[in-house]
Amino acid sequence: MLLTELVRLALRALSANKLRAFLTTLGISIGIAAVIALLAIGTGVQEYINQQFASAGTNLIGILPGRIQRGGPPGGFGQSSVLTLSDYRAVVNGVPGIVAHAADFTSVGNFAFGSRTSQVQVSGVTPSFAQVRNWNAARGRFIEESDNTSRARVVALGTTVVKDLFEPNEDPIGQVVRINGVPFTVIGVMESKGASVFGDQDAIAFIPLFTAQERLFQRLAFARTGERVISTIYLQAASDEDRLFIQAAAREILREQHRLKPDDNDDFSIISQAELIETFGAVTSVLTIFLAAIAAISLLVGGIGIMNIMLVSVTERTREIGLRKAIGAKPAAILSQFLIESVVLSVIGGIAGIVIGIGGALSVSRFVDFSAVVRPEAVVLAVGFSVAVGVFFGIYPARRASRLNPIQALRYE
Amino acid sequence: MSTTTLEQIVAPSALNGKHEDRTPVIEVRDVTKVYKMGTVEVHALRGVSLRIYPGELVAIMGPSGSGKSTLMNILGCLDQPTSGTYRLDGVDVEKLNDDQLAEIRNKKIGFVFQSFNLLPRTSAIDNVEQPLIYAGVPARERRERAKVALEAVGLGNRLHHHPNELSGGQQQRVAIARALVNNPALILADEPTGNLDSKSGAEVMCIFQRLNMEKGITVVFVTHDPRIAQHTRRIIRIADGQIVGDEPVLEPLIACSDRVLQL
Ligand SMILES: Nc1ncnc2c1ncn2[C@@H]1O[C@H](COP(=O)(O)OP(=O)(O)O)[C@@H](O)[C@H]1O
Ligand SMILES: [Mg+2]
Numbered sequence: 098m099l100l101t102e103l104v105r106l107a108l109r110a111l112s113a114n115k116l117r118a119f120l121t122t123l124g125i126s127i128g129i130a131a132v133i134a135l136l137a138i139g140t141g142v143q144e145y146i147n148q149q150f151a152s153a154g155t156n157l158i159g160i161l162p163g164r165i166q167r168g169g170p171p172g173g174f175g176q177s178s179v180l181t182l183s184d185y186r187a188v189v190n191g192v193p194g195i196v197a198h199a200a201d202f203t204s205v206g207n208f209a210f211g212s213r214t215s216q217v218q219v220s221g222v223t224p225s226f227a228q229v230r231n232w233n234a235a236r237g238r239f240i241e242e243s244d245n246t247s248r249a250r251v252v253a254l255g256t257t258v259v260k261d262l263f264e265p266n267e268d269p270i271g272q273v274v275r276i277n278g279v280p281f282t283v284i285g286v287m288e289s290k291g292a293s294v295f296g297d298q299d300a301i302a303f304i305p306l307f308t309a310q311e312r313l314f315q316r317l318a319f320a321r322t323g324e325r326v327i328s329t330i331y332l333q334a335a336s337d338e339d340r341l342f343i344q345a346a347a348r349e350i351l352r353e354q355h356r357l358k359p360d361d362n363d364d365f366s367i368i369s370q371a372e373l374i375e376t377f378g379a380v381t382s383v384l385t386i387f388l389a390a391i392a393a394i395s396l397l398v399g400g401i402g403i404m405n406i407m408l409v410s411v412t413e414r415t416r417e418i419g420l421r422k423a424i425g426a427k428p429a430a431i432l433s434q435f436l437i438e439s440v441v442l443s444v445i446g447g448i449a450g451i452v453i454g455i456g457g458a459l460s461v462s463r464f465v466d467f468s469a470v471v472r473p474e475a476v477v478l479a480v481g482f483s484v485a486v487g488v489f490f491g492i493y494p495a496r497r498a499s500r501l502n503p504i505q506a507l508r509y510e
Numbered sequence: 511m512s513t514t515t516l517e518q519i520v521a522p523s524a525l526n527g528k529h530e531d532r533t534p535v536i537e538v539r540d541v542t543k544v545y546k547m548g549t550v551e552v553h554a555l556r557g558v559s560l561r562i563y564p565g566e567l568v569a570i571m572g573p574s575g576s577g578k579s580t581l582m583n584i585l586g587c588l589d590q591p592t593s594g595t596y597r598l599d600g601v602d603v604e605k606l607n608d609d610q611l612a613e614i615r616n617k618k619i620g621f622v623f624q625s626f627n628l629l630p631r632t633s634a635i636d637n638v639e640q641p642l643i644y645a646g647v648p649a650r651e652r653r654e655r656a657k658v659a660l661e662a663v664g665l666g667n668r669l670h671h672h673p674n675e676l677s678g679g680q681q682q683r684v685a686i687a688r689a690l691v692n693n694p695a696l697i698l699a700d701e702p703t704g705n706l707d708s709k710s711g712a713e714v715m716c717i718f719q720r721l722n723m724e725k726g727i728t729v730v731f732v733t734h735d736p737r738i739a740q741h742t743r744r745i746i747r748i749a750d751g752q753i754v755g756d757e758p759v760l761e762p763l764i765a766c767s768d769r770v771l772q773l
Contacts, residue, residue, distance in 0.1 A: 420627045424641040425616020503588045
């Protein structure tokens with residue numbers, strides 16, 4: 098028997114009971130819509146995160162003190178070890194192929210301007226920070242080398258700090274603000290980077306590295322040996338290959354600097370932008386799959402709905418089945434008739450679900466920063482899933498129908 | 511059991527000589543049917559032997575519960591006997607599997623039920639097409655043949671009516687069209703006129719007589735009505751699961767007349 102014939106039979110049988118067919122497909126539609134929407138949003142979030150990392154500069158390497166757990170997100174810092182200015186100099190002088198480099202010393206500062214205050218992160222940076230992190234002053238200027246050598250009390254403010262301290266029509270440049278009570282002249286306002294997965298990136302202010310160490314955070318900025326402490330060393334590589342080489346060479350030098358024995362663990366962490374993207378990608382895709390799996394449970398519920406309706410339908414149409422057998426339908430023909438009917442039900446539900454899911458994901462995109470991304474694979478997966486649901490939950494009722502005895506079926510009241 | 515005994519029991523004496531050299535369409539030997547309902551056994555057929563030859567028009571009569579439907583279902587390959595053999599056109603039916611039985615029901619036999627058994631919400635022509643679907647006939651040819659079959663039963667002007675828009679007699683004629691659309695050698699009908707008034711019953715008999723005489727189709731049907739039975743050339747009587755009579759009708763009535771049906 099031809100497939101088109103079976104599909105026609107199925108559509109006719111389903112249209113005889115439109116409301117029931119609609120309600121049954123609804124279960125599948127909701128499940129598929131949820132899976133499609135969650136996958137699309139998850140993919141969108143992932144691409145958004147990748148973009149964020151990429152905007153911070155590609156082939157960027159960061160060196161932090163302490164050890165970060167392998168594979169996990171940043172957070173598990175060791176505390177005993179520090180990085181120092183001589184570490185920085187050793188790496189920069191000892192590793193060939195570094196395109197640009199920067200260092201910072203970061204802590205928290207209490208800002209005051211008149212009666213207004215703000216508490217944000219203060220980074221003492223080398224001038225090259227702007228280039229390495231791809232972050233420039235939108236107005237005024239960034240920290241320069243002369244500021245550093247003269248330990249100038251100058252500050253470039255992130256836009257959040259500007260909002261906190263100044264009226265909208267006030268020009269911050271040239272004003273004197275107090276950081277932990279020390280007066281600083283505002284020399285620039287940074288470009289806004291907006292919110293990210295790490296929080297508000299604009300809640301920050303930049304001052305010269307040496308100013309930070311000698312005039313603001315004296316107690317934190319020197320190790321017991323009297324060496325200057327560095328929070329982060331940034332290295333910029335020219336290419337992905339260079340990056341791997343630089344990471345390895347920097348590690349060698351730092352282990353030497355820190356006098357680590359061959360079987361000691363590193364007391365610092367070298368992380369690259371590429372690895373961060375990978376780590377976050379892994380986290381978000383696990384999350385996406387997890388959410389989609391939860392959504393898939395509603396597909397199971399939808400499938401049980403289909404099975405239920407198909408069983409009812411087989412019972413209701415017992416006489417029809419008996420007649421079909423009496424006029425020459427083979428068991429396989431009856432089986433396929435009911436199987437196709439349940440697959441048609443679930444596929445119609447699936448297609449409706451895909452449309453609803455895409456619509457839902459796109460409308461979510463209008464309210465958030467990122468845009469949902471519907472991958473073709475997700476659509477293929479959804480269609481495949483609904484066919485599978487139809488077959489899986491339809492096979493039992495269909496087999497039951499195909500095995501009916503024609504005489505008993507015809508006698509059924 | 512030897513052939514001679516069988517002949518004595520079943521062969522209609524008037525036709526005996528005529529058929530001796532031909533293969534019977536239906537050859538039933540010692541068929542029994544026992545229904546088990548829990549611990550109770552119902553002996554619906556208690557050893558039925560019977561031969562029906564090509565081109566015969568036969569009525570089966572008997573009181574209610576005597577086993578007529580049971581026998582018809584076995585003859586129609588819808589049910590299997592508990593014991594005994596059934597050869598259809600020389601083929602031993604009990605050796606066939608489900609698919610082969612389905613094929614026989616589809617191609618060789620047209621079955622007509624007392625309660626019509628049309629698909630509801632389905633037009634007359636679609637109903638008649640159903641057996642052709644299972645025979646794998648392409649759509650266009652199906653339409654054409656279904657139309658011809660409906661015209662043959664006088665319903666050429668009711669192709670697209672649904673069963674609930676047709677009278678009982680018309681519904682039964684749709685069912686007959688469905689039975690003959692695949693050109694069967696044998697039409698079996700279990701009380702086809704049981705639910706019909708006498709005029710509609712006469713129409714059904716007219717169709718059976720014409721199919722029998724003009725196309726040579728073997729027709730076997732069950733009836734309670736002695737007048738209806740007189741339209742055949744042979745009446746088999748069943749009582750209590752056994753054949754108790756088998757006689758020829760010497761002067762069969764003719765059902766087709768101008769008043770009955772314009773075909
Ligand atoms: N499926 C069945 N289960 C149990 N008993 C049955 C079944 N079909 C028929 N019978 C019994 O078999 C006997 C013959 O039934 P049936 O062939 O329908 O008689 P008829 O058609 O001559 O009225 C009856 O006693 C009936 O009750
Ligand atoms: Mg009966």
